[in-house]
Amino acid sequence: MTPKSWVESANGDTDFPIQNLPCGVFDAGRGPRCGVAIGDMILDMTEAELGFEPVLFAEPAWNRVMEAGPAKWLELREKLTEVLSDEGYRDKVEPHLVPQQGVTMHLPFRVAEYTDFYAGKHHATNVGTMFRGAENALPPNWLSIPIGYNGRASSVVVSGTPVHRPWGQIKGPDDDLPRFAPSRRFDIELEMGAVVGQPSQGMVSVVQADEMIFGYVLLNDWSARDIQAWEYQPLGPFQAKATATTISPWIVTRAALEPFRADAPPRERPVLPYLRQEGPGLYDIALEVGLAPEGGDETVIARTSMRELYWSAAQQLAHHASSGCPMRVGDLLGSGTISGPTQESRGSLLELSWGGKEPVEIGGGQTRSFIEDGDTLTLRGHARGDGYRIGFGACTGKVLPAAPLPDRARE
Numbered sequence: 001m002t003p004k005s006w007v008e009s010a011n012g013d014t015d016f017p018i019q020n021l022p023c024g025v026f027d028a029g030r031g032p033r034c035g036v037a038i039g040d041m042i043l044d045m046t047e048a049e050l051g052f053e054p055v056l057f058a059e060p061a062w063n064r065v066m067e068a069g070p071a072k073w074l075e076l077r078e079k080l081t082e083v084l085s086d087e088g089y090r091d092k093v094e095p096h097l098v099p100q101q102g103v104t105m106h107l108p109f110r111v112a113e114y115t116d117f118y119a120g121k122h123h124a125t126n127v128g129t130m131f132r133g134a135e136n137a138l139p140p141n142w143l144s145i146p147i148g149y150n151g152r153a154s155s156v157v158v159s160g161t162p163v164h165r166p167w168g169q170i171k172g173p174d175d176d177l178p179r180f181a182p183s184r185r186f187d188i189e190l191e192m193g194a195v196v197g198q199p200s201q202g203m204v205s206v207v208q209a210d211e212m213i214f215g216y217v218l219l220n221d222w223s224a225r226d227i228q229a230w231e232y233q234p235l236g237p238f239q240a241k242a243t244a245t246t247i248s249p250w251i252v253t254r255a256a257l258e259p260f261r262a263d264a265p266p267r268e269r270p271v272l273p274y275l276r277q278e279g280p281g282l283y284d285i286a287l288e289v290g291l292a293p294e295g296g297d298e299t300v301i302a303r304t305s306m307r308e309l310y311w312s313a314a315q316q317l318a319h320h321a322s323s324g325c326p327m328r329v330g331d332l333l334g335s336g337t338i339s340g341p342t343q344e345s346r347g348s349l350l351e352l353s354w355g356g357k358e359p360v361e362i363g364g365g366q367t368r369s370f371i372e373d374g375d376t377l378t379l380r381g382h383a384r385g386d387g388y389r390i391g392f393g394a395c396t397g398k399v400l401p402a403a404p405l406p407d408r409a410r411e
Contacts, residue, residue, distance in 0.1 A: 002387040005084045009039030015391020022250035025060045025106040028098045032060035032106045041097040048096040061110045066197035066214045066329050105249035111156045112330035117148040119311035123337040126351045143269040146311040146319045149236045155245045159395045165402040166243040168227035182402035183224035186371045189337040190347030193219035194313035196331035200321045206277045210314035218248040218379045218395035219334050248395040260284045260383040262307040281312030287381045294374030299362040304345040373401045
């Protein structure tokens with residue numbers, strides 16, 4: 001029998017049933033504070049007296065809970081499940097529930113570092129085919145190593161934060177010299193982000209890496225493709241990826257996702273021992289991208305699943321630490337674009353429009369090759385169980401025109 005909550009809205013059509021209990025930071029007019037979503041409500045963790053040390057929730061971020069370790073994560077989840085399902089706790093807990101409607105959401109944790117990977121084979125193959133031809137689509141090392149680059153933690157913003165179209169150096173195929181201009185090929189990347197909840201010093205196994213992960217968020221890696229095309233050789237992405245990285249406001253814990261474990265695709269090349277993963281390392285999470293033009297209705301332009309990744313977050317984390325690189329509480333690991341094998345399952349406009357050659361219909365007689373000013377992009381994801389679903393909430397950003405240049409930059 002599917003467990004129920006005395007919070008009635010948690011038992012119906014919701015991303016946040018009793019089986020989920022994701023962690024976020026909200027402001028209902030009294031300042032940002034830690035909260036747990038249940039149905040259409042939020043349990044204020046700074047007010048609810050559940051027997052935990054107040055210091056865990058003394059700051060508006062979940063880092064102190066993460067620092068407390070996996071045993072504390074489990075204890076907290078078990079207690080929350082108990083008090084939100086047992087009617088006997090209702091009188092004590094209900095006064096500390098806040099409606100989600102009308103609150104302002106903040107980043108759910110302090111981002112220590114941000115690394116973005118390139119772990120989706122369909123995406124890597126599509127992009128490689130566009131730029132190098134089908135015979136050289138995958139880099140030679142791709143099937144042996146989780147490829148990634150170190151991004152900017154300062155670029156990470158919470159869902160709902162507007163994003164200005166970036167300026168950058170651009171050089172088209174017919175240009176003699178580069179020019180400084182707003183990106184005309186601004187794009188999104190549908191990703192999952194793994195939130196590292198425990199530190200490391202030295203190498204960790206894939207099993208240890210998996211246990212270090214506190215939970216997952218939806219992640220949109222905004223990408224300026226024309227800036228990227230000019231700058232990426234020889235050291236890879238830089239300013240093209242530095243504008244913003246939007247994440248969903250709720251961290252869905254690894255424990256909540258355990259029932260949805262999924263096997264990775266078959267290995268096409270033997271994996272070195274330090275990267276081998278026994279058992280399923282991915283999750284069966286349905287994902288989609290919606291695009292709404294200014295004043296218009298949203299069109300879902302892509303649907304895929306997290307199980308399409310080739311490298312799991314645990315493998316990415318184990319590889320990241322393999323050089324002795326210390327991992328920190330609050331590190332964020334982007335999965336890379338998650339695309340499937342079909343056209344409608346491609347997780348970026350670069351792929352959906354095949355580099356702009358095949359514009360995507362979005363309704364109202366409009367098409368898109370890349371993002372236009374005023375467009376709102378929304379990522380959604382959920383895992384479906386028996387009579388319930390585990391959701392992340394929306395990961396949304398509206399693209400605003402490029403900011404005016406300072407006078408000195410015009411000289």
